[in-house]
Amino acid sequence: MAEAAIAETPAAEAQAPLLAVNNIEVVYNDVILVLRGLSLEVPKGRIVALLGANGAGKSTTLKAISGLLKTEDGEITRGTVVYDGQVLNAMDPGAIVRRGVFQVMEGRRIIQDMTVHENLRLGAHTRPHDSQVARDIQMVYGYFPRLKERTGLAGYLSGGEQQMLAIGRALMARPRLILMDEPSMGLSPLLVREVFGIIRKLNEDLGITILLVEQNARMALEVASYGYIMESGKVVLDGTADDLRTNEDVKEFYLGGGGEQRKSFKNIKSFKRRKRWL
């Protein structure tokens, strides 16, 4: 059913998508089946959201694309990850970064005992270190003026600043596709808004395609043009962001219990999760 929906993706009919994940199956430690036949497409220049509950396999999907799966004893046992006409399955993470796919990992993962500047330089590891890098660092400071003022170790930055540094570090690699894993994690609502504003700006200014994994479905569907919803290793629903926002099931599961009719404790108690989607 997911395949049928993909054909309706607006950009799909015009050209091949920048990233196509075709029916992949991922196994950890040779036994634990995490993704079972997941497919999705990310058209060039778009922001696509990948939503789902904890443990649905969202992060695993991103790691399967970026090759980081191999660092965790995971393996793609079936299906292909095709980026820009190339199959990424067997490549190591370094080769994938060099091709322009960069994953901003969950929890920011900045190098805490280095300065902001050093972290940014690290982002450019796959490029030759020249004057271009210095210029790009200035560009990142342009997007995140707050980072420029921080001269101490990156570990002492606030959560929001660390997220900005993680995004800035990704920009240093000059990626064409950023895989962003939970940029809103642990941030205050105001900062979440700021970070999503930045994500939208990067997409508009630099034309970077973004695959966005989020718990905060409301915010994600605001910036994304298309969304996929995952459950236990599969895509169970997909559609344009507008369609998803108005979909009753999505409202119920991700945008907060059916809206206005929740008025008394009685209603909350009788509110029952639907176990099945279809």
Place this chain on the structure above:
Amino acid sequence: MDAFLLQLLVNGVIVGMLYGVVGMAFVLIYKASQVVNFAQGEFLLIGAWVCWWTLTEFDIPFVFGFLITLVFMFVLGVLIQVVVLRPLIGEPIISVIMVTIGLSIFFQSLLNWMFGVFAQPFPRIFETPSMEIFGLQVQTVYVMSMFVSVAIMAAFAWFFKASKTGLAMRATAFDQQAAQSLGISVRHVFATAWAISAMVSAVAGVVVGVVNGVSSALSFFGIKVFPAVILGGLDSIIGAVVGGLIIGLLENLAAYVDVDLQWGNMQRIAPFYALILILMIKPYGLFGTRDIERV
């Protein structure tokens, strides 16, 4: 202050710098790949023997022999990492430690078998074996070693602060997976760490070999690096240098006590007394890092 004590202090600083250099080499491996390398002393030994062999066998100028040694050690370091340690990635730390102890025994025996157990003097390298500085007799090679040590330390500082590979190494030391997400090849980083470590240790090995002659006693020099790096904190490069200096000075002060008070062999064991004391008071060492915790 009497001249003898002053002489010992100068010796202490010079030897301490060498401890510091070998300590940095040790810390480099530990930081990058979390391997406690018990074969660090053997790197000194191998370096010294290779240099001695090229000099005596081919009768070439010291500089060339030294360069050949560095190239050899680079290759050896990469080889050991790739052949012996790479397959052990993911194994328990104790297995890896046992393997490095095994490496140490293997190289000791191999070198004893190849070159014999007797100390061999280096061919004469400097015109004047010792020079006078501020009224003190200092061996020329020690003066050289001072310069070499400082140069290596400066090179390390530059390497980790400014070079791409150095930054990649620090990132790998902090968070391997995050480093990989940036496109850093962890295999490459590990191999480079071993190669540099082997080379730098060999430099120290050659210097000590020129002073004392080349024999398996050189690997004991490597063992004394342990108190130095533990004093400084296992994962701190600066700590290794400071620890090395302290141990070097301590050892020579102990020698003074030995001679003056007729206490016997304090010189040999003083560093290890220091080691025990430090572990009791500061288990992380003087400069060892604890994680940054934001409150």
